[in-house]
Amino acid sequence: MADAIAARALAKRYGRVEALADLTLRVERGECLGFLGPNGAGKSTAVKIFVGLVRATGGDAQLLGRPAGDRRTRARIGYLPELFRYPDWLAAREVLGFHAKLMRLNDAGRAIDLVLDEVGLRERARDRVGTYSKGMQQRLGLAVALLGEPEIVFLDEPTSALDPVGRRDVRALIERLRARNTTVFLNSHLLGEVERVCDRVCVIDRGRVVAEGTVDALTGETRGVRVRSDDGWRDYDVAHAEIPGLVARLVADGVRVHAVEPKQTTLEDRFLSLVRHA
Amino acid sequence: MTVLLFAGLTLRELARRRLVAAVAVLTLAIVAFTAWGLHRLATAVVDGAPIAEPGKHAAAAGIVILLAFLFSFVLALGAALVGAPAMAESIANGEILAVLARPLRRADVPLGRWLGTVIALAIYVAVAGGIELLVVRVTTGYVPPHPLAALAYLCALAAVVTTAAVALAARLPALAAGIVAALLFGLAWIGGIIESIGLALGNQRLADAGTVVALVFPSDALWRGALYALQPAVFTAIAANANGTSPNPFAVTSPPPPALLAWACGWVVAVLLAGIIAFRTRDL
Numbered sequence: 001m002a003d004a005i006a007a008r009a010l011a012k013r014y015g016r017v018e019a020l021a022d023l024t025l026r027v028e029r030g031e032c033l034g035f036l037g038p039n040g041a042g043k044s045t046a047v048k049i050f051v052g053l054v055r056a057t058g059g060d061a062q063l064l065g066r067p068a069g070d071r072r073t074r075a076r077i078g079y080l081p082e083l084f085r086y087p088d089w090l091a092a093r094e095v096l097g098f099h100a101k102l103m104r105l106n107d108a109g110r111a112i113d114l115v116l117d118e119v120g121l122r123e124r125a126r127d128r129v130g131t132y133s134k135g136m137q138q139r140l141g142l143a144v145a146l147l148g149e150p151e152i153v154f155l156d157e158p159t160s161a162l163d164p165v166g167r168r169d170v171r172a173l174i175e176r177l178r179a180r181n182t183t184v185f186l187n188s189h190l191l192g193e194v195e196r197v198c199d200r201v202c203v204i205d206r207g208r209v210v211a212e213g214t215v216d217a218l219t220g221e222t223r224g225v226r227v228r229s230d231d232g233w234r235d236y237d238v239a240h241a242e243i244p245g246l247v248a249r250l251v252a253d254g255v256r257v258h259a260v261e262p263k264q265t266t267l268e269d270r271f272l273s274l275v276r277h278a
Numbered sequence: 279m280t281v282l283l284f285a286g287l288t289l290r291e292l293a294r295r296r297l298v299a300a301v302a303v304l305t306l307a308i309v310a311f312t313a314w315g316l317h318r319l320a321t322a323v324v325d326g327a328p329i330a331e332p333g334k335h336a337a338a339a340g341i342v343i344l345l346a347f348l349f350s351f352v353l354a355l356g357a358a359l360v361g362a363p364a365m366a367e368s369i370a371n372g373e374i375l376a377v378l379a380r381p382l383r384r385a386d387v388p389l390g391r392w393l394g395t396v397i398a399l400a401i402y403v404a405v406a407g408g409i410e411l412l413v414v415r416v417t418t419g420y421v422p423p424h425p426l427a428a429l430a431y432l433c434a435l436a437a438v439v440t441t442a443a444v445a446l447a448a449r450l451p452a453l454a455a456g457i458v459a460a461l462l463f464g465l466a467w468i469g470g471i472i473e474s475i476g477l478a479l480g481n482q483r484l485a486d487a488g489t490v491v492a493l494v495f496p497s498d499a500l501w502r503g504a505l506y507a508l509q510p511a512v513f514t515a516i517a518a519n520a521n522g523t524s525p526n527p528f529a530v531t532s533p534p535p536p537a538l539l540a541w542a543c544g545w546v547v548a549v550l551l552a553g554i555i556a557f558r559t560r561d562l
Contacts, residue, residue: 014561051379054561071381079379084372089294101283102380144376 002065004029004152004183005050011058011207012045019045021207023059027200029151030181032174034194034201038275042207043187044082047154050185051079063152075103078150080141082157082187088130092121092140095129096147103148115143118173134161142170152183159190171197195267205275218270224263229255280382284390285397288364292398297360305406309413312345316417331419338420339510343528345410346428346508350501353436354463357399361443362456364391370451375562385554392444392550399436403429424507431504434542438497439463441546445553449560462495470498496542499534506533 005027012020020042027033037043048054049061052069061068064076086095093112100108116122119139129137138161145153155174159167167190174197177184188194194201195215203211203218211218225236225243227250238246240262250257292298319337322329329337365388368374378384407429415421422428439459446455473488475481492499506514509529517529 048375048562053375053378055559071383074379075381077379079376081372081375084375086373087291087368089291098283098287099376099380102280102377102382104381141376 001029002062003027004031005033005061005063005185007046007050007059007061009059010046010049010056010061012042012049012054013057018207020049020056023204023207023209025202025209025212027183027185029183030178031200032178032184032186032198034198035185035187035204036189036191036194036201036271037204041204041275043204044156045207046204047079047156047185047187051077051154075148076151078145078147078153080145080153080155080158082160084141086129086137086140089128091126091128092116092132092143093125095140096125096143099144099147105148111148115146118146118176119143120169135163135166138162139166142173146173146177149180150182152185153177154185154187156187157189158186159188159193167193191266191268191271201267203271203274210274211270215267219265219267220270222263222265226259226261226263227257228259228261229257280386281390281393284387285394288391288394289398291364292360301356301402305402305409309406309409312341312410313413313417316341316414320418334418335420335510336512338414338418339422339508339513342411342414342420342422343505343508346407346432346504347501347528349407349410350432350435350504353399353403353432354439354497355460356402357395357436357439358443358456358459358463360398361392361395361440362447362450362459363452364395365444365447366450366452366455369447369562378562384558388444388448388550388553388557392440392553395440395444396433396437399440400433403433403436407432422508423510428504428507431500431507435497435500435504437546438495438500438542441549441553442495445549445556448553448557463497466491466495466498467501469495470502492538493541496538496545499538499542502530503534503539506530 003026005025007023007025010020010023011018023042023046025033035043035046045054049056050063050068052074055069063070063073066073090098093116096112096115097108100111105111112125113122116125119142121136121139121143124132124136129140132140138158142155142158145155159170162170171193174184174186178197178199184197186194186198198215200214201212201218202209223237223239225238225240225246226233227236227247228234229250236246243260243262247257247260316338319329319341320334368377368387374387378387411422411425439462442462443455443459446458450458469488469491471488473485473492476484476486476488505528509517513529514531518531
């Protein structure tokens, strides 16, 4: 079975500006990939090439074994753009109804109810978008992306306008998508979010992949521990596996241990080191 | 059919944004004002006697032509200000991104937006123009020679301006596309006058310049078609006798030749096609 997403040496130039250069990646079906990079790294450009909004100037991209942008394949994907505003004179249900017609969904009413429940907008579905908060518009965008149970969902900054409750809901939503074997391509600046929900992470900078792998593989094994005793905090350079032994020795030596904090390299630490060096 | 979905969306937007209601109120106000004026004309007494029928009809014909002229400007502005945003706004606010990720042809968007705008304007021409002509008939008894043909020419004029607005909006922001389309209409009208002056003065270069403008933007040829359809035979005869002495933008001696009408049809198809290509090749 073909990969959900495959890109080989993908490139995009806007005149002299190189938005994307030599992007090569693979996303398996059912996988959740976190696509990271600083502003202007080429993340949104890559997503737009995958969904057929932008034409690559080099390389090759495929979705579900078909060239990116292929009309039939577009019936099997969902897309939440980074920046969008739905017409304020339409109700959420009408926006979804319009997309259902574009997709020629058979049981549109049921499909619309399903996604409205999924994003928690059912009760406001008949209200005009003009009366929605930014967060509610983002939820509507998510509902549009999920309509018709797509096989791949591209989410470009899905939580940028959401409050902490909304962010938690989106994380839970992504978990449900993974459980359904839906491929999720998550473009996000919120590294904690990516760390929690993604199987794999791809970091790009200036249009090129600078790191790729699981979160554990990217963050690597970290050393060090902070111990608080009667004398205050003190750092020890030991591997995490050696922490219990260290604590036992300290206690045996009569040190009163109040707290032990293993040092962690977060995805954010790793991300910053990658994009600063690149 | 996806084209009809976008056409329907355009019509629904016009209704929801209260544009239809606003235009309806203003049109009714104009119709009421016209009815009052025409009634005063019909019942006017000059030198102790009511105006004779031929004089009344000639005055009504002149008023109808002037109204049609103003109406053509309103239509052109309407086409530019409705057609351009219908196409460009969804691009500017990012709404189009999720839409084009659906399994549709990009060409469906400009075609649907164009169709929706033209249908809206055609309904407006039929209703507003029809009511105005009815008012003229009821108040003065005057009926122009070819009222339906005149309305058809005005619809075609609106379609030409809409085509330019939608095609330009495939690449330009709504405001820029709308203004350029409206200016092209104005330029074409001036081109028509230059052509008349050229013919009146026997200056072939001036006449040719006007012809070139008419070919580049054929709205003035369609206005002249509407004018000919509204003009009573006596006006046509006066214009024919005056030809060569006094150019008059409100009188013509003949309808636009079939070749020019065919050109206008081809122009609409070609410009719409150019707009579709511009939109299809645009990175969003």
